[in-house]
Amino acid sequence: MANMKEVVIIGDGFAAAVLVTHLLRRGISSSAITVVGSGVLGKGNAYGCNNPFFRLNVREDLPIIFADDPLHFSRWAKKHINDPEARTKAGYFYRRQDFGRYVSELVACEFKLGQIEQIKARVLGLIGSDNSWNLEFDGHDPISARRVIIATGNPPPVWPCSLINSNPAISTVSLIENPWTGDSLGGIQTQESIILLGGGLTALDAIGALAERKHLGMIYVVSPRAVLPPAQANWQRKAQPQWPQNLSPAKLIRFMRNYLPSASTASPEWQSAWEELRPNINTIWQQFSSSQKRSLYKRLGWLWNLYRFRASPQTIAAYEKLKSKNQIQFVLGRAKEIKYTESKVKLLLGNGIEIEGNRVINCTGTASDPLLNRLVEDQLAIRDPLGQSIAVDENFRVLTLSSKRWNSLWMIGPGTMGSLGDVIAASTIAKQAEQLAIQISLDSLKNIR
Numbered sequence: 001m002a003n004m005k006e007v008v009i010i011g012d013g014f015a016a017a018v019l020v021t022h023l024l025r026r027g028i029s030s031s032a033i034t035v036v037g038s039g040v041l042g043k044g045n046a047y048g049c050n051n052p053f054f055r056l057n058v059r060e061d062l063p064i065i066f067a068d069d070p071l072h073f074s075r076w077a078k079k080h081i082n083d084p085e086a087r088t089k090a091g092y093f094y095r096r097q098d099f100g101r102y103v104s105e106l107v108a109c110e111f112k113l114g115q116i117e118q119i120k121a122r123v124l125g126l127i128g129s130d131n132s133w134n135l136e137f138d139g140h141d142p143i144s145a146r147r148v149i150i151a152t153g154n155p156p157p158v159w160p161c162s163l164i165n166s167n168p169a170i171s172t173v174s175l176i177e178n179p180w181t182g183d184s185l186g187g188i189q190t191q192e193s194i195i196l197l198g199g200g201l202t203a204l205d206a207i208g209a210l211a212e213r214k215h216l217g218m219i220y221v222v223s224p225r226a227v228l229p230p231a232q233a234n235w236q237r238k239a240q241p242q243w244p245q246n247l248s249p250a251k252l253i254r255f256m257r258n259y260l261p262s263a264s265t266a267s268p269e270w271q272s273a274w275e276e277l278r279p280n281i282n283t284i285w286q287q288f289s290s291s292q293k294r295s296l297y298k299r300l301g302w303l304w305n306l307y308r309f310r311a312s313p314q315t316i317a318a319y320e321k322l323k324s325k326n327q328i329q330f331v332l333g334r335a336k337e338i339k340y341t342e343s344k345v346k347l348l349l350g351n352g353i354e355i356e357g358n359r360v361i362n363c364t365g366t367a368s369d370p371l372l373n374r375l376v377e378d379q380l381a382i383r384d385p386l387g388q389s390i391a392v393d394e395n396f397r398v399l400t401l402s403s404k405r406w407n408s409l410w411m412i413g414p415g416t417m418g419s420l421g422d423v424i425a426a427s428t429i430a431k432q433a434e435q436l437a438i439q440i441s442l443d444s445l446k447n448i449r
């Protein structure tokens with residue numbers, strides 16, 4: 001078929017850039033690769049931010065892009081980042097925007113990115129079958145591809161409740177729907193009272209940025225629990241857990257509970273044990289049935305997310321500073337409705353509590369991915385066991401009805417979590433990209449090198 005692309009990567013963020021790097025390293029020609037996405041390759045939702053106070057939540061030796069050179073980023077950072085604030089007792093925690101620069105420079109400098117085609121558009125849908133896919137875009141003519149990799153990442157947050165504008169003639173400066181870019185936080189006045197919807201890492205990012213800007217107003221954290229993720233400690237893996245055979249979810253929980261020390265969850269001792277458990281979790285997760293995965297996630301998902309998503313020590317120190325000045329108040333509940341004017345917001349919670357402030361920042365986490373939803377509607381993919389994304393097999397192949405899998409449609413990145421386990425951190429996604437690049441280069445692309 002004329003103008004058939006060989007490998008199309010949907011998404012232009014971290015996973016896409018690392019996959020391009022590994023494909024090129026394995027001899028796939030740059031002319032065989034097309035990337036789709038409107039941003040700078042490598043930056044994406046996490047590392048394309050403009051806020052200097054948003055930091056990586058892992059120390060410098062952990063974002064591993066190359067399995068055979070784990071300290072590649074660490075070395076690059078020492079040479080190319082001027083950030084005296086990065087150093088802490090738990091390691092160096094660099095700015096996310098500097099990591100974004102690293103990832104895009106990695107591809108641009110080492111591998112001559114100029115030769116890779118990038119279509120600056122969004123993919124709306126995909127039709128076809130193995131080795132013949134047609135991609136539909138907003139604002140671009142359709143293209144055909146032999147192999148497609150979905151790397152669309154975490155869809156940015158959307159409001160979790162209804163919004164009522166008290167005066168439709170005014171603009172919506174009091175509402176920040178997507179704080180990930182960090183742009184909108186710059187316009188906040190120091191005296192404002194701020195309502196944060198959600199109590200995870202995005203809320204901590206917002207708190208960290210407000211503290212650095214010497215915020216003086218109140219910050220209300222609206223969440224079902226009055227707890228925020230802890231700081232990264234200076235942990236080391238010293239031992240390997242001896243996992244029992246034939247684990248059920250109940251046995252898994254019992255084993256983990258016994259393995260973890262009674263020390264504080266913020267201590268290096270506790271986090272070291274926790275990190276010793278993590279490398280085996282994905283294999284164990286993949287052995288569970290869909291209903292076991294669902295019930296385990298329902299029971300323990302929030303706790304898992306709390307201790308897995310730790311924040312940088314700088315962010316936690318900023319939070320502690322505001323807390324000591326009584327500027328942080330938790331409000332327990334879930335948002336039901338937001339009424340707003342240009343400079344005032346009234347938030348109503350499901351339990352009847354009302355809070356007033358000058359601005360509300362949506363820190364509720366990822367939304368659902370319209371492209372993945374469309375693939376399910378079009379019966380090209382099935383939902384994953386958690387119902388949040390689409391299902392893939394252990395080789396990242398997208399599953400379709402009756403457990404069939406496509407041989408030329410893959411997905412990598414956070415969307416694979418429900419199928420494969422703990423796959424959010426940069427290093428785990430980089431490992432997926434490396435494994436997929438090996439697979440593609442060995443199995444199917446010998447003819448296009």
Ligand SMILES: Cc1cc2nc3c(=O)[nH]c(=O)nc-3n(C[C@H](O)[C@H](O)[C@H](O)COP(=O)(O)OP(=O)(O)OC[C@H]3O[C@@H](n4cnc5c(N)ncnc54)[C@H](O)[C@@H]3O)c2cc1C
Binds near residue numbers: 045123154371412
């Ligand atoms: C705010 C935030 C901070 C994070 N911080 C850390 C951290 O400090 N350390 C860590 O290890 N992990 C962190 N993560 C986890 C993160 O999941 C990974 O590190 C990684 O960035 C995910 O890469 P990705 O390529 O899958 O997604 P992204 O890098 O977000 O890239 C996806 C890209 O695809 C584009 N896209 C989406 N849909 C389409 C479509 N239909 N057509 C075309 N393009 C599309 C998006 O616009 C985006 O640019 C963070 C995540 C977020 C959201």
